[in-house]
Amino acid sequence: MSDALSKAPQPRHHDALWQNRRVLITGGLGFIGSTLARRLAGLGADVLVVDSMVPEYGGNLFNLDGCEGQVRTNISDIRDPYSMRHLVGDRELVFNLAGQTSHLDSMHDPFTDLAINCTAQLSLLEICRKHNPAAKIVFASTRQIYGRPQYLPVDERHPLNPVDVNGINKIAGESYHMLYNQVYGLRSTVLRLTNTYGPRMRIKDARQTFLGVWLRAVIEGRPFEVWGGEQLRDFTYVDDAVDALMLMAGNDALDGKAFNLGGDGIVSLRETAETLVKVSGGSFAIREFPAERKRIDIGDYYGDDGAFRAVSGWTPRVSLEEGLRRTVAFYRQHLDRYL
Numbered sequence: 458m459s460d461a462l463s464k465a466p467q468p469r470h471h472d473a474l475w476q477n478r479r480v481l482i483t484g485g486l487g488f489i490g491s492t493l494a495r496r497l498a499g500l501g502a503d504v505l506v507v508d509s510m511v512p513e514y515g516g517n518l519f520n521l522d523g524c525e526g527q528v529r530t531n532i533s534d535i536r537d538p539y540s541m542r543h544l545v546g547d548r549e550l551v552f553n554l555a556g557q558t559s560h561l562d563s564m565h566d567p568f569t570d571l572a573i574n575c576t577a578q579l580s581l582l583e584i585c586r587k588h589n590p591a592a593k594i595v596f597a598s599t600r601q602i603y604g605r606p607q608y609l610p611v612d613e614r615h616p617l618n619p620v621d622v623n624g625i626n627k628i629a630g631e632s633y634h635m636l637y638n639q640v641y642g643l644r645s646t647v648l649r650l651t652n653t654y655g656p657r658m659r660i661k662d663a664r665q666t667f668l669g670v671w672l673r674a675v676i677e678g679r680p681f682e683v684w685g686g687e688q689l690r691d692f693t694y695v696d697d698a699v700d701a702l703m704l705m706a707g708n709d710a711l712d713g714k715a716f717n718l719g720g721d722g723i724v725s726l727r728e729t730a731e732t733l734v735k736v737s738g739g740s741f742a743i744r745e746f747p748a749e750r751k752r753i754d755i756g757d758y759y760g761d762d763g764a765f766r767a768v769s770g771w772t773p774r775v776s777l778e779e780g781l782r783r784t785v786a787f788y789r790q791h792l793d794r795y796l
Contacts, residue, residue: 474707476501481548483507483535483581484516484555485528488658489597489650491520493552493699498527507544507555509534514557515659519794535577542584550706551594553581553634556627559663560601563623574626575633582637582645594645595705596634598715599627600760602649609689610761613649613717620755631715638713646705647715651760655695655780656787661796668692671730673796675739676788686727686743689757691720694780697773704769716765721773723759729777736782 480497484490485506498504508516510532521528533540535555545551556574557563563570578596585592603611604618619625634645652666660669667684674681693701701718705711724732730741746754765771775783788795 474500475703478502479547479549480504480552481507481544481550482552482554484514484553486510486516486518486520486530487554488515488520488655489653489695489698489702490552490554491517491657492655492695493554493702494521494528495524496696496699496703498524504528505531505544505548507531507533507535507541509536509555513559513562517657517795519791520657535581536572538580538584541581542588545581545584545589545592548589548592551581551585551592552597552702552706553578553594554597556597556630557623558599560621560623561663563621563626567622570622570626574623575629578630579633582633582643586637586641586643590641590643592644593706593709593712594634594643595702596631596645596647597702598631598647598649599624600649600651600717600758601755602628602631603755603758605755606758609757610719610759611717612761613715613764635713635715644709644712646711646713648701648705648765649715649717649760650693650698651717651719651758652690652692653695653698654692655784658695658784659795660788668729668733671733671741672737672784672788673792675733675737676785676792678739680740680742681730682744683726683730683741684744684746685754686725686730688726688754689723689759690726690729691723691759692729692777692780693718693720693773694775694777694783697771697775700774701765701769701771704771708769711768716768717760717762718765718771719760719762719773721776724777732778733781733785736778737785 486508601624637643638645660673
């Protein structure tokens with residue numbers, strides 16, 4: 458273990474850091490939000506999750522199965538300022554994970570994406586500014602804001618040039634959080650996530666990630682399609698992403714800054730498919746990109762998250778092969794809950 462890592466907060470082990478902390482998680486019945494809620498509740502935090510449970514956006518009550526009595530749940534929409542004013546209340550920490558994640562949906566229905574990923578974010582910040590200005594906010598952004606990379610790996614200095622409406626609105630959401638930190642002293646920080654995967658991810662369609670469709674196919678005994686195949690990507694296992702979010706919340710030196718998050722290496726889509734087949738069985742076929750998807754595909758992408766690792770001590774703990782093995786095992790047991 459490096460000196461930097463040994464000195465960094467270790468959120469899996471330091472119960473005292475989270476004991477009785479009053480936490481709100483928007484999008485808390487979704488994939489990453491529920492994993493975070495489970496972790497924090499296990500460490501003794503007072504966790505309140507809010508989720509709209511709109512069918513297209515990934516919320517699933519089963520994601521908090523076994524947490525009855527440990528996590529409080531409120532079915533509300535981040536777009537409703539009256540509900541959010543009540544829910545923000547006395548929360549010390551707000552993990553702002555609610556969002557519309559489908560890039561294709563953002564092109565088909567741009568105004569809904571605008572309402573969720575932009576307008577609602579500004580509304581939440583205004584509520585915090587007026588009614589809970591002491592709260593710390595961690596905002597989950599996306600690597601999609603960079604668009605097609607002009608160079609690799611992509612660091613935080615890379616131009617922001619998104620290829621879809623979702624990316625544009627996520628830039629606005631980020632910018633609001635940074636502005637409110639700078640102008641009003643509302644402590645906010647941003648983590649730009651890459652391809653996050655793991656148990657509880659959406660697998661019934663490709664609204665969250667293509668990997669979900671692959672997982673469903675292999676578990677159901679069907680071949681899956683890999684579009685292109687040679688594109689390079691980085692992946693973050695969900696527990697590693699949760700570690701990073703918790704480190705963001707626990708380090709005030711990161712306020713007012715945005716950081717990339719990556720994974721344990723760079724891998725092509727073909728190699729990713731081969732790894733999935735290795736741990737689960739099944740087969741796949743390489744296909745050309747559908748024209749509709751090709752227009753918003755970003756080509757190769759892998760990020761430089763060296764800045765975040767340097768200031769936080771974060772490092773991924775779960776390899777792609779191990780993460781896929783854990784994920785396949787989860788869905789073999791609970792597939793019916795996610796279809």
